[in-house]
Amino acid sequence: MGYIMFKRLPFPWAYGLELLLAVPLFLSFYLLIAFVASTPAEEVRASGAVIPAHWEATLSNHGEYLRGFLPGAHPWLFGAVVDSFIGLGFMTWQLRLAQAQQQAAAAEHAWRHKVARIVTGLTWVLVGVTLFSFGLPYLVAA
Numbered sequence: 001m002g003y004i005m006f007k008r009l010p011f012p013w014a015y016g017l018e019l020l021l022a023v024p025l026f027l028s029f030y031l032l033i034a035f036v037a038s039t040p041a042e043e044v045r046a047s048g049a050v051i052p053a054h055w056e057a058t059l060s061n062h063g064e065y066l067r068g069f070l071p072g073a074h075p076w077l078f079g080a081v082v083d084s085f086i087g088l089g090f091m092t093w094q095l096r097l098a099q100a101q102q103q104a105a106a107a108e109h110a111w112r113h114k115v116a117r118i119v120t121g122l123t124w125v126l127v128g129v130t131l132f133s134f135g136l137p138y139l140v141a142a
Helices: 002-007 011-036 041-046 075-105 110-141
Strands: 057-061 064-068
Touching (some): 041 057
Antiparallel strands (some): 057 064
């Protein structure tokens, strides 16, 4: 159903929508990791690490700790994060299918789709590096 809907988008809009999905997909991935890979704060404090008192869980990150969350303490939030990650990933996959179909149908203008794929690929890398290097660890640490 989504593939058919996205297939009808004009040329640049399918790629633009993919770019708009990049940030929430990375955010949902990061929050999913903050739930799944976190260690309860009591265990980390018992090992001698100093972490803020109001944290319930932590993530080890290159010798530092980031704030984590326990699925049992926030079951609705955990469910929403899982749903958003799966839903956004599915939408992105459907967009990629529609883009491939559009590229195959536009034989004489296929180069535009190739350039658009390069631009979206570089944007995915830029968004990922920016969020994981500068944004997300500091947002979660607060």
